[in-house]
Structures are given as C-alpha cells and as structure tokens.
Amino acid sequence: xxxxxxxxxxxxxxxxxxxxxxxxxxxxxxxxxxxxxxxxxxxxxxxxxxxxxxxxxxxxxxxxxxxxxxxxxxxxxxxxxxxxxxxxxxxxxxxxxxxxxxxxxxxxxxxxxxxxxxxxxxxxxxxxxxxxxxxxxxxxxxxxxxxxxxxxxxxxxxxxxxxxxxxxxxxxxxxxxxxxxxxxxxxxxxxxxxxxxxxxxxxxxxxxxxxxxxxxxxxxxxxxxxxxxxxxxxxxxxxxxxxxxxxxxxxxxxxxxxxxxxxxxxxxxxxxxxxxxxxxxxxxxxxxxxxxxxxxxxxxxxxxxxxxxxxxxxxxxxxxxxxxxxxxxxxxxxxxxxxxxxxxxxxxxxxxxxxxxxxxxxxxxxxxxxxxxxxxxxxxxxxxxxxxxxxxxxxxxxxxxxxxxxxxxxxxxxxxxxxxxxxxxxxxxxxxxxxx
Amino acid sequence: xxxxxxxxxxxxxxxxxxxxxxxxxxxxxxxxxxxxxxxxxxxxxxxxxxxxxxxxxxxxxxxxxxxxxxxxxxxxxxxxxxxxxxxxxxxxxxxxxxxxxxxxxxxxxxxxxxxxxxxxxxxxxxxxxxxxxxxxxxxxxxxxxxxxxxxxxxxxxxxxxxxxxxxxxxxxxxxxxxxxxxxxxxxxxxxxxxxxxxxxxxxxxxxxxxxxxxxxxxxxxxxxxxxxxxxxxxxxxxxxxxxxxxxxxxxxxxxxxxxxxxxxxxxxxxxxxxxxxxxxxxxxxxxxxxxxxxxxxxxxxxxxxxxxxxxxxxxxxxxxxxxxxxxxxxxxxxxxxxxxxxxxxxxxxxxxxxxxxxxxxxxxxxxxxxxxxxxxxxxxxxxxxxxxxxxxxxxxxxxxxxxxxxxxxxxxxxxxxxxxxxxxxxxxxxxxxxxx
Ligand SMILES: Cc1cc2nc3c(=O)[nH]c(=O)nc-3n(C[C@H](O)[C@H](O)[C@H](O)COP(=O)(O)O)c2cc1C
Ligand SMILES: Cc1cc2nc3c(=O)[nH]c(=O)nc-3n(C[C@H](O)[C@H](O)[C@H](O)COP(=O)(O)O)c2cc1C
Numbered sequence: 001x002x003x004x005x006x007x008x009x010x011x012x013x014x015x016x017x018x019x020x021x022x023x024x025x026x027x028x029x030x031x032x033x034x035x036x037x038x039x040x041x042x043x044x045x046x047x048x049x050x051x052x053x054x055x056x057x058x059x060x061x062x063x064x065x066x067x068x069x070x071x072x073x074x075x076x077x078x079x080x081x082x083x084x085x086x087x088x089x090x091x092x093x094x095x096x097x098x099x100x101x102x103x104x105x106x107x108x109x110x111x112x113x114x115x116x117x118x119x120x121x122x123x124x125x126x127x128x129x130x131x132x133x134x135x136x137x138x139x140x141x142x143x144x145x146x147x148x149x150x151x152x153x154x155x156x157x158x159x160x161x162x163x164x165x166x167x168x169x170x171x172x173x174x175x176x177x178x179x180x181x182x183x184x185x186x187x188x189x190x191x192x193x194x195x196x197x198x199x200x201x202x203x204x205x206x207x208x209x210x211x212x213x214x215x216x217x218x219x220x221x222x223x224x225x226x227x228x229x230x231x232x233x234x235x236x237x238x239x240x241x242x243x244x245x246x247x248x249x250x251x252x253x254x255x256x257x258x259x260x261x262x263x264x265x266x267x268x269x270x271x272x273x274x275x276x277x278x279x280x281x282x283x284x285x286x287x288x289x290x291x292x293x294x295x296x297x298x299x300x301x302x303x304x305x306x307x308x309x310x311x312x313x314x315x316x317x318x319x320x321x322x323x324x325x326x327x328x329x330x331x332x333x334x335x336x337x338x339x340x341x342x343x344x345x346x347x348x349x350x351x352x353x354x355x356x357x358x359x360x361x362x363x364x365x366x367x368x369x370x371x372x373x374x375x376x377x378x379x380x381x382x383x384x385x386x387x388x389x390x391x392x393x394x395x396x397x398x399x400x401x402x403x404x405x406x407x408x409x410x411x412x413x414x415x416x417x418x419x420x421x422x423x424x425x426x427x428x429x430x431x432x433x434x435x436x
Numbered sequence: 437x438x439x440x441x442x443x444x445x446x447x448x449x450x451x452x453x454x455x456x457x458x459x460x461x462x463x464x465x466x467x468x469x470x471x472x473x474x475x476x477x478x479x480x481x482x483x484x485x486x487x488x489x490x491x492x493x494x495x496x497x498x499x500x501x502x503x504x505x506x507x508x509x510x511x512x513x514x515x516x517x518x519x520x521x522x523x524x525x526x527x528x529x530x531x532x533x534x535x536x537x538x539x540x541x542x543x544x545x546x547x548x549x550x551x552x553x554x555x556x557x558x559x560x561x562x563x564x565x566x567x568x569x570x571x572x573x574x575x576x577x578x579x580x581x582x583x584x585x586x587x588x589x590x591x592x593x594x595x596x597x598x599x600x601x602x603x604x605x606x607x608x609x610x611x612x613x614x615x616x617x618x619x620x621x622x623x624x625x626x627x628x629x630x631x632x633x634x635x636x637x638x639x640x641x642x643x644x645x646x647x648x649x650x651x652x653x654x655x656x657x658x659x660x661x662x663x664x665x666x667x668x669x670x671x672x673x674x675x676x677x678x679x680x681x682x683x684x685x686x687x688x689x690x691x692x693x694x695x696x697x698x699x700x701x702x703x704x705x706x707x708x709x710x711x712x713x714x715x716x717x718x719x720x721x722x723x724x725x726x727x728x729x730x731x732x733x734x735x736x737x738x739x740x741x742x743x744x745x746x747x748x749x750x751x752x753x754x755x756x757x758x759x760x761x762x763x764x765x766x767x768x769x770x771x772x773x774x775x776x777x778x779x780x781x782x783x784x785x786x787x788x789x790x791x792x793x794x795x796x797x798x799x800x801x802x803x804x805x806x807x808x809x810x811x812x813x814x815x816x817x818x819x820x821x822x823x824x825x826x827x828x829x830x831x832x833x834x835x836x837x838x839x840x841x842x843x844x845x846x847x848x849x850x851x852x853x854x855x856x857x858x859x860x861x862x863x864x865x866x867x868x869x870x871x872x
C-alpha cells in the first residue's frame with residue numbers, strides 16, 4: 001500500500017443468516033437462515049462485489065429453542081468457511097472458534113487448511129466462549145472462570161502460532177530427479193510445555209500463505225483487552241457512544257504498543273446495524289415494523305445472555321436494574337448498561353434495543369445518512385472500520401453494497417478495487433515472519 | 437433401487453494427494469500433493485465423471501519428515517471435504533476423523549454441516565488413531581490402550597448420533613405471519629451421561645439430509661470388527677488373499693446380523709491399487725520403475741507403522757521376523773505378516789510391497805485384467821466394492837475412470853449413471869429414522 005494514500009476504512013459483514021434483527025427473518029423479502037448455504041454464499045459474493053475486507057461468522061457451542069433466530073440452529077463456521085472459500089475469490093473469511101472447547105492441534109489444522117485453500121484469506125475470531133452452558137456439551141463440570149479462560153486462550157493462541165510455524169517457508173522441494181519431496185531440515189517440533197497445553201508437534205501442514213490467520217478478538221474485559229493488545233489484528237467492538245468508542249480504541253492501541261506492536265496493526269471495527277430507507281422516515285418505519293414483529297420472549301432471552309444475568313424476576317416497566325458485570329460478554333453488558341443509564345431506559349426499552357441490534361450501534365436513515373454515520377466515527381478515531389450487521393438478508397445488505405458503499409468510495413473512504421489477494425493485504429498487515 | 441436388478445459394485449477413490457505408491461510423485465506426469473486443492477478437486481470431479489460412490493480422505497494427527505509422501509503434510513480432511521462439496525454435485529465425500537482426539541459435539545457439527553452443505557453426501561471414517569505419537573500433540577501422557585480406544589469410540593459414535601438427532605425432522609417452520617421460526621417442541625436435549633462423555637445437547641443444527649453421515653470403519657482387530665458390526669456401513673479392508681477377504685467379509689456380515697442389522701447394510705470395500713498398462717508387460721514395467729524410485733528409508737518407516745514395530749534392528753535380507761500384533765493397524769499387520777509367511781518374503785521384499793500398496797491388493801495389467809481382478813473378488817463374495825488407490829495423480833486415476841470403469845459398466849457390474857443424490861442412496865442404505 002502506498003503510505004501517502006489517505007487512510008481508508010475496512011468493512012466486514014457479520015453473517016447471521018436469519019439477520020441481525022431478531023425479527024428480520026419475518027420481513028417479506030427475507031430469505032435466509034443460518035443453515036442456508038446458498039443464501040450465505042450469495043451474501044459472500046455480494047460482499048465481494050462490494051470490495052469488503054472480510055465476512056465474519058459468529059459461533060456458539062450450545063443452543064436452546066428461544067435463542068436469537070440466527071443462533072438457534074446453524075452451520076458450523078469452519079466447514080462453512082471452507083465451502084465459502086470455493087464460492088469467492090478475494091474476500092477475507094473469518095470464523096469464530098473457541099479456545100475453551102477445541103484442541104489447538106485440531107484448530108491449527110482447520111484454520112491453516114482454510115488459509116491454504118483460500119489462498120490466504122482466513123481470519124480467526126478468538127473467543128473463550130460467551131455461553132457457560134457450553135461446558136455441559138463437553139464433558140466438563142463447568143465453564144472455566146473468566147480470567148482462567150483468558151489465560152487458557154493466551155496459551156492456546158501461542159500454541160496455534162507455534163504449530164503453524166512447524167515448517168519453514170520453502171519446505172516443498174518436489175525434486176523428482178533427486179527424490180527430494182520436502183526439505184526435512186525445515187520441519188521442526190514445537191515441544192510446547194505450558195500450564196494448560198503440552199503439544200509436541202510438528203503440525204502436518206506447511207506454513208499457510210498468511211503465516212497465521214488474521215487474529216480477531218472481541219473481548220472487552222481487562223483480560224480480553226490485554227489479549228487483544230497482545231495478539232488481535234482486528235477487534236470487534238460494541239459501542240453506542242462515540243466517546244466510549246474513541247476511548248476503547250485508544251486503550252487498545254496503547255495496549256498493542258505496550259506489547260511492542262504497531263497501533264496500525266490492530267484495527268478497531270465496531271458493529272453497526274444499518275436500517276436503510278429511501279428517506280429517513282421510510283427507514284424509521286422499517287425499524288418500527290421490525291420492532292412490532294419481534295418476539296418479546298426471545299428478545300428478553302437475548303438480553304439476558306448479553307448481560308449474563310437471568311432477567312425473569314424483573315419488572316419490564318421499571319428502570320433497568322443495576323447488575324454487576326458477569327463473566328460473559330463484557331463488551332455488550334457495559335455498553336448496554338451505560339446506554340440504559342444515560343437514557344434512563346426501562347427493561348422493556350432495553351430489550352427492544354437488543355432485539356434490533358443486540359447492543360450494537362444502530363444507524364437508521366438514507367444511504368447518505370448511513371455513510372455520514374460511518375464517516376463520523378472513522379474520522380473521529382472511534383473506528384478503523386465497521387462490522388456491518390444487516391438486519392436481514394438479502395435486501396438490506398444488497399442495499400448497503402449498492403447504495404452506501406458507492407458513497408464511501410466517492411468520498412475516498414473505501415477502496416474501489418481490491419489491491420491484494422490476502423486478507424492481510426486488504427488490511428495492510430504484514431505477513432508474520434517465521435519464528436523458530 | 438430395483439431389488440431385482442443385479443448386484444453392482446461400489447467404488448471409492450482413496451485420495452492420497454501425492455499418490456498411494458511411495459514413489460508415485462516422482463513419475464513424469466505426477467502433479468499433486470496432499471496440500472494441492474486444485475488437484476484434489478480435479479480428482480473429485482474425475483471420480484464423479486466415473487460415477488464413483490465416494491471419495492475418501494485418510495488422516496492422522498501427527499507427522500514426521502520420513503512419513504509416506506502423501507501423509508507428511510496435508511490439508512485437514514473436514515475442511516477439505518467442505519470445499520469439495522462445492523466442487524462436486526453427486527459423489528459421496530468421506531473423511532477420516534478420530535474419536536480419540538476430537539470432541540463429539542464438535543465433530544457432530546463438522547460432519548452434520550458437511551452433510552447439509554453437500555445435500556447428503558457425507559461419510560465418516562471412524563478411527564481410533566493408528567499413530568500413538570498423536571497423544572503428544574493433545575496434552576495427553578499417552579495414547580489410550582487399544583481396547584479402551586474402541587470403548588471410547590463406541591460411546592463417541594452413540595453421542596454423535598444422539599446429537600444429530602437433537603432435532604426431529606420438520607423443525608423448520610419459517611412461518612412469518614405466525615412468527616414461528618422453528619418448532620421448539622421438536623428440539624430435544626440428549627442428556628448423555630456415559631463412561632467417557634457427558635453431553636447435554638441439544639446440537640445447534642437441524643437433522644442432516646442423511647440423518648447420520650455414512651459410517652465407515654477400517655479396524656480389523658476383535659474390537660474393531662465388533663464396532664464395525666455394530667455401526668459401520670462401509671468397511672475398508674486390507675487383503676491380499678481372496679480366501680482371507682471372503683472370511684473377513686462373512687465375519688463382518690455375521691457380526692452385523694448379531695447386532696440386528698441387515699448384512700446388506702455393511703459394504704465391504706477392500707483397498708486396491710491398480711497399475712494399468714496398455715499391455716501387461718507395460719504395466720509391470722511401470723511397477724518396476726516405481727520400485728526403483730522408492731525411498732528405502734521412508735518405505736521401511738511406512739512398514740514399521742503398519743506393523744506397529746520399530747524395524748531398525750532387523751536384517752533386511754533375512755525372512756520377515758515374527759512380531760506380535762501391536763495395538764495399531766491390525767488389518768495391515770495381519771495381512772502383511774500372512775503374506776510374508778505365505779510367500780517367504782525377506783524384510784526387504786515386504787518393504788517393497790508396502791512401498792507399492794501399503795499392504796493393499798495390487799493389480800498390475802491391462803484395463804481388462806484390472807476389471808477381471810475386481811470382478812473375481814466381487815463375485816466370490818470377497819468384496820461389495822473397492823477402495824481404489826491410484827499410485828499417483830492424475831494419470832493413473834484418469835486411466836482407471838476412462839478405461840476400467842467402462843468395462844465394469846459393459847459387464848453390468850457398475851452403474852452408468854447416478855440414480856440418487858445422497859451417498860446413502862448410492863450405496864442402497866436407508867436413511868435412519870429419527871430416534872428419541
Ligand atoms: C461483536 C462481538 C462478537 C462476538 N462474537 C462472539 C461469538 O460469536 N461467540 C462467542 O462465544 N463470543 C462472542 N463474543 C464474546 C467475546 O468474544 C468474549 O468471548 C466475551 O465477550 C467474553 O469476554 P469479555 O468478558 O472480555 O468481553 C463476541 C463479542 C462481541 C463484542
Ligand atoms: C484401509 C484402511 C484405512 C485406514 N485409514 C486410517 C486413517 O486414515 N487414519 C487412522 O488413524 N487410521 C486408519 N486406519 C486404521 C484403522 O482405522 C484403525 O484405527 C486401526 O487399524 C486400529 O484398529 P484395529 O486394531 O482394529 O485394526 C485405516 C485402516 C485401513 C485398513
């Protein structure tokens with residue numbers, strides 16, 4: 001990238017198949033679910049047409065019938081990402097995978113394979129698991145405590161990196177005459193002996209095109225921010241308030257610097273849910289219609305998950321109760337309770353906010369207004385880019401790509417064409433050097 | 437399928453990217469490795485053109501530089517299968533995955549997603565892990581003992597089936613007017629509490645098109661055969677001798693009957709490596725050329741793996757030593773030692789056999805001779821089909837599809853067109869009913 005070029009924003013699309021709004025699936029032209037491969041592949045190709053940096057798949061390893069409609073049933077993200085690698089050419093492909101309920105040797109292989117098969121487009125959203133119920137699906141007595149989950153995660157990431165460095169670049173020889181298939185001197189055991197993992201290696205895979213997948217993190221607690229400062233190249237944030245978002249961004253870039261990293265190599269990408277209309281009134285009417293279609297039981301359940309507290313005992317029409325931060329989803333909990341306090345919301349009102357955006361920033365208006373809202377945060381240092389969360393598919397995302405992206409391009413805020421081929425190149429991140 | 441139709445054989449292709457012969461990759465037109473997605477996708481499409489029932493990906497979770505060239509470095513099979521689902525339309529897609537080093541909740545999701553994404557074409561080769569070194573990559577002190585691995589595997593398979601039955605068929609409602617997204621009454625917890633696993637469920641995925649992936653097994657020990665009798669729908673066998681193969685087949689069908697299953701629902705598919713020539717002499721010359729190119733160190737290492745014993749202390753020119761069966765790869769060990777005894781082979785000779793076919797049956801000759809060799813075993817009840825193991829790619833497999841398959845078709849031994857769309861349909865296996 002030309003260093004004198006003006007800074008441009010990065011865009012990702014958060015694919016929740018049935019839409020990010022809890023009632024999105026009920027809209028007349030809504031057509032997808034999180035098990036609908038054809039629709040998801042269509043979204044991926046639309047994002048690629050819009051020159052998005054990446055698409056992003058959330059995940060959880062548990063379910064219940066009253067979960068968010070995009071989460072109750074879904075394709076598994078790693079296998080889905082591999083399929084999407086074949087349906088796209090340039091866009092980055094990021095999946096969420098837990099460091100609490102997978103093995104680093106297995107996950108290194110899945111991610112490494114996706115990176116190989118996609119020609120260097122893989123990203124990994126490192127989560128410790130936002131749902132404590134998951135433990136019961138993995139023969140565990142309980143979900144490890146919050147800070148221990150992060151200690152495990154930090155070691156897990158080191159092991160994955162070490163495994164992906166099992167082979168130096170250039171291991172392939174394929175010299176038929178000499179009978180040299182690989183260069184055995186370039187394959188190395190890892191011999192990791194840590195507190196949580198003992199992994200000898202080597203991994204049975206050559207170094208992927210990107211070295212490591214692009215590392216993504218979305219934790220907002222102290223431990224989460226520290227891990228992000230140390231390893232994250234993208235941070236998914238959840239903010240309603242520009243001031244809080246700027247502080248968050250500055251804090252994470254400071255932490256990255258403390259770990260000896262360039263603040264340019266950690267991209268802060270808050271979530272944004274955009275409701276686009278031909279006029280502002282039309283957009284607002286859409287939002288109101290969505291609100292009327294939202295299932296209140298599911299909405300309260302989603303709020304309870306985000307806050308990490310059972311809410312069934314509280315009065316919906318009283319102010320949002322003060323609840324201590326739980327061990328899950330700190331980013332959402334803090335943003336939502338700050339919002340409730342600032343705007344003196346009742347529980348019912350906060351529930352309706354969550355139904356619409358799960359706590360993320362909601363932009364409602366014309367394509368110009370949406371673009372303004374993105375530009376404002378981008379220029380204020382509150383964001384390096386955005387994680388776009390369409391309320392349903394395919395219409396609103398098509399609208400975003402066809403109506404909002406061209407405005408951003410005209411304003412010089414977003415690329416008109418891909419320049420590189422890997423996700424690292426889209427983001428302006430260097431390929432990490434091989435580490436012994 | 438028409439029950440009065442003559443019985444037809446089933447064909448799978450065993451994709452070891454650099455070829456099944458240890459020196460296959462050195463042949464002038466050899467072009468693949470096990471990390472070469474484009475080549476593997478080409479093989480898959482060739483197999484589909486040949487109306488193969490399925491393709492099959494082996495796996496291991498360890499490596500070393502002197503492993504078989506197709507095993508030293510490779511793409512991870514589950515993610516690879518997902519990618520191949522997008523590159524093919526009809527062929528079945530089977531991957532090997534370990535019950536010792538994965539979690540049933542994760543694996544159920546990977547397999548279920550592949551089945552969904554491929555429209556019902558997924559198969560799972562259930563292995564307990566043939567390589568004890570794997571333990572060191574998974575924070576384990578050691579590989580569990582042989583029979584315990586099988587006890588874990590049996591419970592693991594039950595859990596995976598139970599998880600895939602979390603949702604009854606018809607869970608999707610998508611009734612926009614009534615606001616009914618799914619039918620919550622059709623989602624069920626598993627509440628499995630066994631000796632090795634405690635898994636509450638439900639799985640966050642609807643029932644896959646095939647119910648369960650087609651279950652494949654390749655163990656040949658008592659415990660392995662019992663598991664196969666209980667759950668396998670395809671058994672990959674390793675036999676050199678038609679009599680032993682018939683006995684093996686009869687034994688497995690008897691075991692299936694003991695578990696209350698139809699012997700027609702367990703398909704015995706021994707491996708066959710075919711070296712095809714315009715004349716028999718030409719084929720033999722190819723085999724000789726391959727033999728000359730084989731790396732003796734790697735070949736001995738592969739033999740040691742298959743026998744489960746370190747062979748470095750033995751004289752290559754003395755008869756093959758009598759070694760007690762080890763806890764790994766019983767099928768290979770028994771077939772190879774029986775062969776060595778029957779034909780009074782030296783260790784060097786047996787090593788060369790393994791270099792060529794890893795112990796599997798080797799057919800060398802014209803397309804007619806290859807077809808004859810398959811027909812003989814098929815009609816004698818030694819096989820329901822074959823797992824074709826091309827010595828390298830792409831040439832020899834193209835030859836198989838273009839020259840051997842038409843002969844089998846003319847003889848009425850193999851389909852000319854796919855009749856169904858799922859792997860179960862190709863194999864004549866029923867879709868399992870949902871179990872509470
Ligand atoms: C935008 C965003 C997306 C997230 N996606 C997931 C997800 O898909 N799966 C998950 O288990 N947790 C997810 N999380 C939760 C965090 O990754 C993290 O595991 C959790 O918030 C606990 O960390 P914290 O206490 O540091 O916030 C997400 C959080 C945010 C802000
Ligand atoms: C044709 C064939 C293919 C096999 N493929 C694999 C494989 O890919 N990965 C693996 O770990 N074991 C593989 N095995 C080994 C068996 O599945 C089984 O795990 C091993 O033989 C130990 O079981 P046993 O003692 O019952 O034979 C294979 C065996 C055969 C015969």
